[in-house]
Amino acid sequence: MSEARWIGKSVKRVEDARLLTGRGTYIDDHPPVANVCHAAIVRSPLPHAAIRGYDLSAALALEGVVGAITGADVARHTKPFSVGVTAPIHYYCAATDRVRFVGEPVAVVVAKNRYVAEDAADLVRVDYGPLPVVVDPERALDTTAPVLHEAVGSNLAGNRRLVYGEPDRAFREADVVLTERFSFPKYGSTPIETYGVIARWDPIDGVCTVWSNFMGPFIMHPLTARVLGLAENKLRFIVPTDIGGSFGIKSSIYPYIALIALAAMRLSVPVKWIEDRREHLLASSSGTDRVAYRELAARKDGTILGMRFKWLDNVGGYIRSPEPGCSFRPTGNFVGPYRFQHLEVDASVVMTNKSLTGPNRGYACGHLYFETEGMMDRLADRLGLDPAEVRRKNLVQPDQFPYRTPSGGLYDSGDYPAVLERALQLARYDELRREQAKARATGRYVGIGLALAVDPSVSNMGYVATALDPQFRAKPEYLPKSGAVDAATIKIDPLGRVIAILGTTPQGQGHQTVVSQIVADELGLAPQDVTVVDEMDTFTRVWSISSGTYSSRFGSVGTSAVALAARKLKAKLVEYGAHLMELPVASLEFRDGAVRPRSGKGPSYSIKDLAGRAHWNTESLPEGMEPALQATAVFGFTVAKAVDAQDRVNSSNTYGFIAEVMAVEVDPETAAIQILRYVTVHDAGTIINPMIAEGQIYGGALHGLGGALYEELAYDEHGQFLTGTFMDYLVPTASEAPQIDIAHIVSPSPLTPLGSKGLGESSSMTVPAVIANAVSDALAPLGIWINELPMTPSKLWTAMARACRSHAKSEGQR
Amino acid sequence: MVTVRLKVNGVAHEGRCEPRKLLVDFIREDLGLTGTHVGCEHGICGACTIMFNGEAARSCIMLAVQADGAELGTVEGLMRDGKLHPLQEAFREHHGLQCGFCTPGMLITALDLLRTNPSPSDREIREGISAVLCRCTGYQGIVNAVRAAAPILASGR
Numbered sequence: 001m002s003e004a005r006w007i008g009k010s011v012k013r014v015e016d017a018r019l020l021t022g023r024g025t026y027i028d029d030h031p032p033v034a035n036v037c038h039a040a041i042v043r044s045p046l047p048h049a050a051i052r053g054y055d056l057s058a059a060l061a062l063e064g065v066v067g068a069i070t071g072a073d074v075a076r077h078t079k080p081f082s083v084g085v086t087a088p089i090h091y092y093c094a095a096t097d098r099v100r101f102v103g104e105p106v107a108v109v110v111a112k113n114r115y116v117a118e119d120a121a122d123l124v125r126v127d128y129g130p131l132p133v134v135v136d137p138e139r140a141l142d143t144t145a146p147v148l149h150e151a152v153g154s155n156l157a158g159n160r161r162l163v164y165g166e167p168d169r170a171f172r173e174a175d176v177v178l179t180e181r182f183s184f185p186k187y188g189s190t191p192i193e194t195y196g197v198i199a200r201w202d203p204i205d206g207v208c209t210v211w212s213n214f215m216g217p218f219i220m221h222p223l224t225a226r227v228l229g230l231a232e233n234k235l236r237f238i239v240p241t242d243i244g245g246s247f248g249i250k251s252s253i254y255p256y257i258a259l260i261a262l263a264a265m266r267l268s269v270p271v272k273w274i275e276d277r278r279e280h281l282l283a284s285s286s287g288t289d290r291v292a293y294r295e296l297a298a299r300k301d302g303t304i305l306g307m308r309f310k311w312l313d314n315v316g317g318y319i320r321s322p323e324p325g326c327s328f329r330p331t332g333n334f335v336g337p338y339r340f341q342h343l344e345v346d347a348s349v350v351m352t353n354k355s356l357t358g359p360n361r362g363y364a365c366g367h368l369y370f371e372t373e374g375m376m377d378r379l380a381d382r383l384g385l386d387p388a389e390v391r392r393k394n395l396v397q398p399d400q401f402p403y404r405t406p407s408g409g410l411y412d413s414g415d416y417p418a419v420l421e422r423a424l425q426l427a428r429y430d431e432l433r434r435e436q437a438k439a440r441a442t443g444r445y446v447g448i449g450l451a452l453a454v455d456p457s458v459s460n461m462g463y464v465a466t467a468l469d470p471q472f473r474a475k476p477e478y479l480p481k482s483g484a485v486d487a488a489t490i491k492i493d494p495l496g497r498v499i500a501i502l503g504t505t506p507q508g509q510g511h512q513t514v515v516s517q518i519v520a521d522e523l524g525l526a527p528q529d530v531t532v533v534d535e536m537d538t539f540t541r542v543w544s545i546s547s548g549t550y551s552s553r554f555g556s557v558g559t560s561a562v563a564l565a566a567r568k569l570k571a572k573l574v575e576y577g578a579h580l581m582e583l584p585v586a587s588l589e590f591r592d593g594a595v596r597p598r599s600g601k602g603p604s605y606s607i608k609d610l611a612g613r614a615h616w617n618t619e620s621l622p623e624g625m626e627p628a629l630q631a632t633a634v635f636g637f638t639v640a641k642a643v644d645a646q647d648r649v650n651s652s653n654t655y656g657f658i659a660e661v662m663a664v665e666v667d668p669e670t671a672a673i674q675i676l677r678y679v680t681v682h683d684a685g686t687i688i689n690p691m692i693a694e695g696q697i698y699g700g701a702l703h704g705l706g707g708a709l710y711e712e713l714a715y716d717e718h719g720q721f722l723t724g725t726f727m728d729y730l731v732p733t734a735s736e737a738p739q740i741d742i743a744h745i746v747s748p749s750p751l752t753p754l755g756s757k758g759l760g761e762s763s764s765m766t767v768p769a770v771i772a773n774a775v776s777d778a779l780a781p782l783g784i785w786i787n788e789l790p791m792t793p794s795k796l797w798t799a800m801a802r803a804c805r806s807h808a809k810s811e812g813q814r
Numbered sequence: 815m816v817t818v819r820l821k822v823n824g825v826a827h828e829g830r831c832e833p834r835k836l837l838v839d840f841i842r843e844d845l846g847l848t849g850t851h852v853g854c855e856h857g858i859c860g861a862c863t864i865m866f867n868g869e870a871a872r873s874c875i876m877l878a879v880q881a882d883g884a885e886l887g888t889v890e891g892l893m894r895d896g897k898l899h900p901l902q903e904a905f906r907e908h909h910g911l912q913c914g915f916c917t918p919g920m921l922i923t924a925l926d927l928l929r930t931n932p933s934p935s936d937r938e939i940r941e942g943i944s945a946v947l948c949r950c951t952g953y954q955g956i957v958n959a960v961r962a963a964a965p966i967l968a969s970g971r
């Protein structure tokens with residue numbers, strides 16, 4: 001790199017001007033084809049039922065209706081999606097013979113406009129034979145529970161028992177053993193822009209083109225091609241430049257891509273479908289609800305010896321890829337930032353009559369740290385230690401990096417104690433404790449919570465295979481999986497201006513801005529000299545199955561591809577300059593936008609000068625040099641390896657760290673929680689644009705807060721869905737959003753050219769833990785430990801009232 | 815089909831639509847002004863907020879026919895002489911947007927707040943913009959932007 005003029009600066013975003021003036025190009029603004037027709041999806045009103053038949057006559061008779069497809073067409077003309085487990089689960093893009101959750105698609109009606117399509121959808125008659133229902137994951141494993149998939153024989157989609165080290169010995173040798181049951185709610189980040197798909201079938205070329213706000217991973221592209229019976233080079237995915245938020249949720253749009261593509265293929269018209277909010281809440285995607293049983297073994301001094309996790313993750317009516325990532329995405333960081341070596345994980349993936357799940361910001365890590373950090377506070381309480389002390393004692397130390405975790409993670413860099421101390425200092429922790437003691441003395445419920453998290457970025461595709469049995473993976477026909485790559489192309493035009501082309505799918509993360517900063521630094525330009533194109537198109541972009549903008553990828557792998565492409569180009573410019581100057585390459589360097597002698601003396605050639613010559617006069621190129629000034633780089637992590645026979649896998653590639661402190665007060669009358677102070681300190685390696693990084697932290701924190709306090713995709717025991725509007729599904733507004741004190745510590749990653757790591761999921765994975773711990777601490781006088789989210793006022797109030805009553809009773813007995 | 819005549823951002827328009835057509839669909843589809851977004855279609859998220867005869871209103875829970883004869887303002891009308899409006903400028907400066915999907919509704923709502931309360935406190939800003947849901951920003955950048963724009967707008971009045 002020449003010098004960092006732009007990296008590290010809060011450069012204002014190039015995306016903003018168009019988005020602020022209503023000139024964004026989101027999927028619903030997109031008129032890519034003429035004569036597009038509009039789809040409405042008919043959905044099951046029942047949570048579990050056999051489909052006995054369809055009657056489309058009234059719908060098809062309506063004026064303006066073009067046609068319809070049903071589950072029968074889906075069964076006849078598509079294949080089921082492959083799933084991440086070996087159990088025989090047939091997941092099609094719409095129900096074929098049985099519905100398994102409220103909102104499951106059963107038919108699609110296509111009409112000249114959406115109004116008519118919805119009228120017609122109301123006229124579709126489906127004959128259902130209701131079946132018994134189960135929504136609770138523990139109940140679902142009862143032998144008497146109704147079974148959703150008869151071929152599977154039970155509701156267990158998969159189970160793995162992973163053993164690292166000698167957990168049984170750790171528990172035998174422990175001074176203290178703690179156990180707790182936790183439950184985590186089903187919630188989704190509900191981007192304000194819903195799903196959208198536009199599909200066009202060209203029967204002459206045999207190409208199906210699909211525009212959608214899909215965010216990747218692009219492994220779903222070959223899976224969808226297989227479902228539709230198309231060769232992969234006959235299915236074209238295009239993603240418009242602007243996506244209205246996603247947070248993992250839009251990775252699960254691909255079944256709708258298949259469904260709308262099928263409608264376009266069967267009806268021979270281009271079809272557009274924009275999901276409405278009710279559909280989104282009913283049947284897009286969410287994280288799993290989980291029941292967890294935790295055990296912790298420790299010595300008297302607070303040293304953790306081992307842990308046991310037993311999880312039941314509820315994936316809903318079917319298991320949709322990339323599930324069961326809900327259990328295995330954090331495999332490498334199961335132990336979080338702690339040094340203990342002995343761990344047992346018993347992960348069950350359970351199917352019930354709820355909607356389907358998938359990645360949601362913090363994918364599985366919000367669950368993980370809610371439990372682990374809850375256990376850390378229980379340990380501190382049991383031993384009479386300060387919660388900060390018990391954590392300090394167990395942290396991975398700075399001299400241990402790169403640190404290999406017992407489950408195979410390779411933590412690339414960090415200084416966990418420094419980040420923790422910075423958070424405590426920023427929060428004025430000791431002072432907070434003194435204030436808390438005073439408040440408690442006057443009967444107020446003030447509490448302080450801590451939470452630490454290793455923040456994994458850039459998933460290694462290989463982790464998904466942890467779900468499979470090692471014997472299965474050992475079969476010769478089994479193909480191991482690994483990898484995390486991204487690509488970028490940079491071109492210099494004859495006047496020396498630059499275009500960078502990405503295959504990413506940003507949803508608000510500002511890739512255009514960040515890339516312009518990196519390229520400007522590398523090539524000695526200003527960011528405004530760099531135009532960044534980031535419209536994904538599987539026909540024209542360089543991509544691979546792990547491509548996409550998910551798992552906090554871009555800050556780590558995408559930026560690396562950009563830097564490498566720029567460096568390739570720079571090397572070419574130096575070689576060309578050396579040829580023109582008749583000097584040895586080694587005597588020259590690229591500095592401040594020009595090829596110059598390292599000595600500082602003699603002539604130099606600017607980018608503009610070199611670009612003009614190279615484009616206009618190829619004769620001037622040295623022998624063997626490829627004409628034109630462009631370079632493509634594909635960056636891949638070599639630490640992304642397949643899962644080994646002992647179930648160890650480096651499930652991500654770069655690992656940041658988060659330490660948080662939160663102080664809260666709980667109102668004794670209303671059980672309302674007020675956040676008094678909230679501090680978060682992050683180490684995500686080199687920060688390219690601090691403004692954007694902080695924006696991600698604010699946004700991530702509010703997602704965590706939503707899940708901890710307000711949001712739940714709720715069902716009654718009959719499987720009916722209760723939260724189908726934003727009046728019932730409570731998204732935090734500005735009035736609920738906390739102020740946050742943010743600080744950074746920088747431990748550059750040795751694995752990326754810029755030293756950067758990902759940060760996009762950030763505090764979404766720590767806030768459920770930190771606020772639960774703070775509230776538990778506040779309510780310690782009542783003996784209440786939070787082990788269930790969301791902490792709605794009614795739940796909390798009931799727990800407080802019960803505790804007060806039993807308190808009063810025991811006082812009375814004394 | 816009914817005829818709807820209205821003014822949007824100072825420009826007169828006339829269109830024909832079904833009586834049941836939502837105002838937001840009319841604005842987006844018939845007038846081609848796709849800056850106004852749809853996030854919920856049930857009046858909660860605020861993405862579809864526009865100025866309706868000088869006051870903020872949700873165009874997803876109104877019919878186009880109700881706007882016959884009305885004067886509307888949308889995000890496309892905020893720029894002046896090719897320059898960003900001071901509030902737009904403040905959103906850019908303070909990172910008040912990420913994906914930008916809530917942004918048009920957020921800008922209109924914030925303008926309406928500043929019209930009725932030219933120097934709001936932070937709490938009033940938060941209350942004022944709580945009519946619009948944003949999933950990206952955690953709202954802090956938006957609050958900072960509105961606070962910064964308030965005196966500029968007040969002095970320009």
Ligand code: FES
Pocket residue numbers: 851852853854855856857858859860861862863872873874875
């Ligand atoms: S789209 Fe109108 S309030 Fe949500």
Ligand code: FES
Pocket residue numbers: 192244245508910911912913914915916917947948949950951
């Ligand atoms: S900026 Fe994305 S919803 Fe507000």
